[in-house]
Amino acid sequence: MSSKEKILGTAIVLFAQKGYSGLSMRQLAQAVDMSVAAIYHHFPDKNTLYLEAVRFAFSDKEQVFAQVWESGCSAEEKLGGFIRSLIDVMLQDRDFHRLMQREILEADPERMQLLAQGIFKRQFSLLMQLATELAPEQDAQLVATSIIGLAKCYVEYQPLLKNFPGWKPKHEMPEVIAAHITELLLNSLRAKTA
Amino acid sequence: MSSKEKILGTAIVLFAQKGYSGLSMRQLAQAVDMSVAAIYHHFPDKNTLYLEAVRFAFSDKEQVFAQVWESGCSAEEKLGGFIRSLIDVMLQDRDFHRLMQREILEADPERMQLLAQGIFKRQFSLLMQLATELAPEQDAQLVATSIIGLAKCYVEYQPLLKNFPGWKPKHEMPEVIAAHITELLLNSLRAKTA
DNA sequence: ATGGACCTAACAAACGTTCAGTAGGTACAT
DNA sequence: ATGTACCTACTGAACGTTTGTTAGGTCCAT
Numbered sequence: 001m002s003s004k005e006k007i008l009g010t011a012i013v014l015f016a017q018k019g020y021s022g023l024s025m026r027q028l029a030q031a032v033d034m035s036v037a038a039i040y041h042h043f044p045d046k047n048t049l050y051l052e053a054v055r056f057a058f059s060d061k062e063q064v065f066a067q068v069w070e071s072g073c074s075a076e077e078k079l080g081g082f083i084r085s086l087i088d089v090m091l092q093d094r095d096f097h098r099l100m101q102r103e104i105l106e107a108d109p110e111r112m113q114l115l116a117q118g119i120f121k122r123q124f125s126l127l128m129q130l131a132t133e134l135a136p137e138q139d140a141q142l143v144a145t146s147i148i149g150l151a152k153c154y155v156e157y158q159p160l161l162k163n164f165p166g167w168k169p170k171h172e173m174p175e176v177i178a179a180h181i182t183e184l185l186l187n188s189l190r191a192k193t194a
Numbered sequence: 195m196s197s198k199e200k201i202l203g204t205a206i207v208l209f210a211q212k213g214y215s216g217l218s219m220r221q222l223a224q225a226v227d228m229s230v231a232a233i234y235h236h237f238p239d240k241n242t243l244y245l246e247a248v249r250f251a252f253s254d255k256e257q258v259f260a261q262v263w264e265s266g267c268s269a270e271e272k273l274g275g276f277i278r279s280l281i282d283v284m285l286q287d288r289d290f291h292r293l294m295q296r297e298i299l300e301a302d303p304e305r306m307q308l309l310a311q312g313i314f315k316r317q318f319s320l321l322m323q324l325a326t327e328l329a330p331e332q333d334a335q336l337v338a339t340s341i342i343g344l345a346k347c348y349v350e351y352q353p354l355l356k357n358f359p360g361w362k363p364k365h366e367m368p369e370v371i372a373a374h375i376t377e378l379l380l381n382s383l384r385a386k387t388a
Numbered sequence: 389a390t391g392g393a394c395c396t397a398a399c400a401a402a403c404g405t406t407c408a409g410t411a412g413g414t415a416c417a418t
Numbered sequence: 419a420t421g422t423a424c425c426t427a428c429t430g431a432a433c434g435t436t437t438g439t440t441a442g443g444t445c446c447a448t
Binding site for chain 3: 024025026036037040045046
Binding site: 389390391392393394395396397398399400401402403404405406407408409410411412413414415416417418 | 419420421422423424425426427428429430431432433434435436437438439440441442443444445446447448
């Protein structure tokens with residue numbers, strides 16, 4: 001692993017934990033056991049480093065979903081597979097999830113465009129295509145957004161849900177969450193097309 | 195409006211925009227047109243100020259939903275009303291929404307408990323009750339979470355969705371979003387009980 | 389004359405960034 | 419083979435600015 005990759009990998013974890021302004025270059029330097037100037041040798045400034053870290057975090061997620069799309073399953077099975085993969089990725093790589101959350105929270109228009117066009121567009125298009133297949137008469141973007149929103153909220157609210165009445169340990173199991181969401185969606189989409 | 199309330203109100207907006215470490219005491223002082231020391235006269239330190247601001251932001255939201263619950267509508271109409279109110283609150287008071295998002299992102303266990311027990315518990319319980327009424331055989335917490343997650347994601351992803359294919363201006367209209375979510379949920383819940 | 393509300397000015401620490409310099413390697417002309 | 423030139427990767431020390439916080443004093447209503 002090169003120094004640059006080491007810096008980026010550590011930056012992902014620490015930016016996800018502390019946020020952009022919460023992480024100082026000195027803290028990062030200490031974490032990768034280098035001098036501050038060494039980091040500035042690889043990256044022109046903090047902002048560029050952050051952007052590259054975000055891009056780096058996203059770079060290996062693309063192929064996780066490839067096998068779902070390329071499988072010979074039915075549309076309904078593909079939906080189940082996609083939801084399950086999405087939840088698995090977010091639960092396993094929480095730094096990725098938190099970094100993504102932070103990016104969306106910041107909502108900088110320029111970065112939103114970069115995020116949408118450069119990173120998520122392909123997956124979102126495929127999901128919209130699937131939505132059209134399942135429910136041709138509904139608005140594909142609305143349906144696709146609902147799918148992602150449903151999956152994401154369970155990961156996001158997990159620390160909060162523990163404290164509500166009605167909480168059960170199985171609510172943290174990816175297969176239970178995925179099954180609930182998939183059923184909810186298929187029930188609805190089927191009802192509409194029938 | 196007292197100085198203390200003025201500080202808190204401004205702090206909500208700026209903490210929501212910039213995050214805890216992104217907002218300095220000097221910036222806040224300038225925004226409320228006071229000296230830094232004046233803020234320290236009212237609050238012992240930055241952390242306490244932040245906590246009080248969060249609490250202050252949540253204090254007036256409780257009653258927005260009261261009229262939904264107290265209306266004589268059917269369960270299905272109540273669901274529609276709740277979803278519409280939720281989206282309206284989040285779209286109108288974006289600072290409240292962003293501050294809430296930040297709190298959940300931070301996911302400090304102690305603060306999560308405070309948030310759940312002290313602020314959201316009542317609304318969540320009423321929503322679970324409604325879920326049970328609509329779909330008795332389903333897990334109420336899962337359904338309630340799906341309802342909130344669905345509503346929230348549309349507000350959250352708005353800056354991102356603009357950049358995706360298939361976006362239409364009407365996707366930002368609260369009544370369109372609310373209608374889509376309500377229909378999605380009712381379709382599904384009805385299909386199950388039928 | 390007492391006390392709450394507020395000020396200016398300063399503190400040490402931490403901040404992002406830069407700069408001059410060095411160790412180690414490669415390439416090339418002599 | 420050897421000196422020179424140039425490269426990347428890195429260091430230590432410093433730049434000026436901003437940070438959270440506080441001490442000491444002023445104003446004004448009670």
